[in-house]
Amino acid sequence: xxxxxxxxxxxxxxxxxxxxxxxxxxxxxxxxxxxxxxxxxxxxxxxxxxxxxxxxxxxxxxxxxxxxxxxxxxxxxxxxxxxxxxxxxxxxxxxxxxxxxxxxxxxxxxxxxxxxxxxxxxxxxxxxxxxxxxxxxxxxxxxxxxxxxxxxxxxxxxxxxxxxxxxxxxxxxxxxxxxxxxxxxxxxxxxxxxxxxxxxxxxxxxxxxxxxxxxxxxxxxxxxxxxxxxxxxxxxxxxxxxxxxxxxxxxxxxxxxxxxxxxxxxxxxxxxxxxxxxxxxxxxxxxxxxxxxxxxxxxxxxxxxxxxxxxxxxxxxxxxxxxxxxxxxxxxxxxxxxxxxxxxxxxxxxxxxxxxxxxxxxxxxxxxxxxxxxxxxxxxxxxxxxxxxxxxxxxxxxxx
Amino acid sequence: xxxxxxxxxxxxxxxxxxxxxxxxxxxxxxxxxxxxxxxxxxxxxxxxxxxxxxxxxxxxxxxxxxxxxxxxxxxxxxxxxxxxxxxxxxxxxxxxxxxxxxxxxxxxxxxxxxxxxxxxxxxxxxxxxxxxxxxxxxxxxxxxxxxxxxxxxxxxxxxxxxxxxxxxxxxxxxxxxxxxxxxxxxxxxxxxxxxxxxxxxxxxxxxxxxxxxxxxxxxxxxxxxxxxxxxxxxxxxxxxxxxxxxxxxxxxxxxxxxxxxxxxxxxxxxxxxxxxxxxxxxxxxxxxxxxxxxxxxxxxxxxxxxxxxxxxxxxxxxxxxxxxxxxxxxxxxxxxxxxxxxxxxxxxxxxxxxx
Numbered sequence: 001x002x003x004x005x006x007x008x009x010x011x012x013x014x015x016x017x018x019x020x021x022x023x024x025x026x027x028x029x030x031x032x033x034x035x036x037x038x039x040x041x042x043x044x045x046x047x048x049x050x051x052x053x054x055x056x057x058x059x060x061x062x063x064x065x066x067x068x069x070x071x072x073x074x075x076x077x078x079x080x081x082x083x084x085x086x087x088x089x090x091x092x093x094x095x096x097x098x099x100x101x102x103x104x105x106x107x108x109x110x111x112x113x114x115x116x117x118x119x120x121x122x123x124x125x126x127x128x129x130x131x132x133x134x135x136x137x138x139x140x141x142x143x144x145x146x147x148x149x150x151x152x153x154x155x156x157x158x159x160x161x162x163x164x165x166x167x168x169x170x171x172x173x174x175x176x177x178x179x180x181x182x183x184x185x186x187x188x189x190x191x192x193x194x195x196x197x198x199x200x201x202x203x204x205x206x207x208x209x210x211x212x213x214x215x216x217x218x219x220x221x222x223x224x225x226x227x228x229x230x231x232x233x234x235x236x237x238x239x240x241x242x243x244x245x246x247x248x249x250x251x252x253x254x255x256x257x258x259x260x261x262x263x264x265x266x267x268x269x270x271x272x273x274x275x276x277x278x279x280x281x282x283x284x285x286x287x288x289x290x291x292x293x294x295x296x297x298x299x300x301x302x303x304x305x306x307x308x309x310x311x312x313x314x315x316x317x318x319x320x321x322x323x324x325x326x327x328x329x330x331x332x333x334x335x336x337x338x339x340x341x342x343x344x345x346x347x348x349x350x351x352x353x354x355x356x357x358x359x360x361x362x363x364x365x366x367x368x369x370x371x372x373x374x375x376x377x378x379x380x381x382x383x384x385x386x387x388x389x390x391x392x393x394x395x396x397x398x399x400x
Numbered sequence: 401x402x403x404x405x406x407x408x409x410x411x412x413x414x415x416x417x418x419x420x421x422x423x424x425x426x427x428x429x430x431x432x433x434x435x436x437x438x439x440x441x442x443x444x445x446x447x448x449x450x451x452x453x454x455x456x457x458x459x460x461x462x463x464x465x466x467x468x469x470x471x472x473x474x475x476x477x478x479x480x481x482x483x484x485x486x487x488x489x490x491x492x493x494x495x496x497x498x499x500x501x502x503x504x505x506x507x508x509x510x511x512x513x514x515x516x517x518x519x520x521x522x523x524x525x526x527x528x529x530x531x532x533x534x535x536x537x538x539x540x541x542x543x544x545x546x547x548x549x550x551x552x553x554x555x556x557x558x559x560x561x562x563x564x565x566x567x568x569x570x571x572x573x574x575x576x577x578x579x580x581x582x583x584x585x586x587x588x589x590x591x592x593x594x595x596x597x598x599x600x601x602x603x604x605x606x607x608x609x610x611x612x613x614x615x616x617x618x619x620x621x622x623x624x625x626x627x628x629x630x631x632x633x634x635x636x637x638x639x640x641x642x643x644x645x646x647x648x649x650x651x652x653x654x655x656x657x658x659x660x661x662x663x664x665x666x667x668x669x670x671x672x673x674x675x676x677x678x679x680x681x682x683x684x685x686x687x688x689x690x691x692x693x694x695x696x697x698x699x700x701x702x703x704x705x706x707x708x709x710x711x712x713x714x715x716x717x718x719x720x721x722x723x724x725x726x727x728x729x730x731x732x733x734x735x736x737x738x739x740x741x742x743x744x745x746x747x748x749x750x751x752x753x754x755x
Contacts, residue, residue, distance in 0.1 A: 047523065101536075111519075113512055113593070117596045120601075126597070133559070150654045152569070170572045190518075190523050193523070194518060251495065251551065252553035388553065389553070
């Protein structure tokens, strides 16, 4: 029997993606098969590569108190509230858990390292410095929306967005707030592009996750925010339930600063723990939205994790990577992919991985490619991993 | 709304601070700011500084050569806390040990170095070994890697209450069954860019500019360090029979609400804590909003420990140090409240039971 006080539901989803603003816009773009990855030269002098940019947001204003990370998060949170069908007064006591990895680095250039005091004295320098801490994003969203519950920022590399949702669910179980806006936000920025470039992790062309000939990742930008609350809370305020967060789990590989453990042991454990929490078996999961970055190391570790976690399943587990559509949005990725997973459940659509012509050999996995598959999807999983070995898995279920 | 009882016990403490690397409580001794020499300053500049030490001399086998100081200190502090708790990690299911790390600024020293390499070599010529070490989550990742801890690994922040947030999130992981033990860390390291921001923003105490005694008004003295707690569930038989208990965390709340007393009142359930430990930001001040709230809560019934200058200097990550200093400053028992407020940004409060 369902305990409505212990059941966490999603009652709103806000999205800012390279497709535009809103979940409908994201869904239309993904289902059309449009790829937002495009040649890019303007992120820093000398950079040539492939990225996916959010055109709905203008370039940084040097004198703004908000960084691009903040602005993406604010837009997504506003969209989530609009999507929930309630006005913002319903969110007054809500909590905020926002993830990111970049913070205010978009507004900071190399001049700061040469003479920081002079740099801060430039017009807007102090404000841009103040937006540097990654906690600033949670405050930006809270202040702009007038939300006064507990605020918290999360940064665990590429698993950040998913972990924000998992920790928010814990907070709801603890009674820390009646509603929590949880998600992630990250923009393209010179610092991170340069970092991934230095690690030779970037594919100069649009990425090919899970392909034998994959050559690295592409960076994208965006934000997604979920409105989370208990089912009891949603019923009491007559909110429309979009999906149920059935299970969540977090583990760490404890292996390497950047590389995943090759057998995917930590990730497999995380998948198993999330299914245990959701009280479901491998056969019950209809689709996995994978981390699927397109790097040689990530994708093989992930394939091995699926083999281990879904061993004994009657049919191969359907898996795709939607990073092939608009790249890797770092701290926002897990939240955007949670939104896509919810979209998949609600629309009964399984998206293929783009440019997947020669998949990794993995008999337990049905690598989705080609056409969009349409079928009822009661349960689906979103998988995230990151530098430092962090893994987070979320299982969403249909609201019916 | 009444939050569930958190019911976790602090069983080990370790720290790296201007007092040096220490196991357990910090001995009470006055602390004077030191002179900054790590970067060039035109005139005298002071802060509460961690004196350089060799991490491997404290934790044998520890390799920290390419790490940010924050990561190195997190490794040392966590090792000391685990040692203090008397935990043999070989006897523990390490997939059930979580790491929760709070930082305001992350690995700012190597972030600065990365910017310097970009300035010198262009963004196309940056150092690949530095980039992953600039991530705010790098210290927590190193703690998991070094100790082989495979439970949840979380890095959190909050402008004013990062330390309190880490304690509450760690307690939440424990009581929601996602870990049996949590290593909770909070801290920051000073770097030139951070100190300069404080200075240009006019937030520094006059004591940063000369050797005069610290005053209560007129800014704060930046500081650095990392504190680590080992936290274990108080019930479910998880506390080992020989485990020490520094304090038991009963419940915790933080919010941006403008009326903290209305939320803290129900936490106390009609009782008055015998001790209120004031955390907080800004200058160390006997008449700060935090101490005024503490007096309003306690009346004449509680001892109030004022914010400590060194812990204040850690911006939002000083809560663990405030608690360590308070536990070391006076014998006490009964209920205690760790309390912080920050003007429009709300409050954080943790209700503790002292043995």
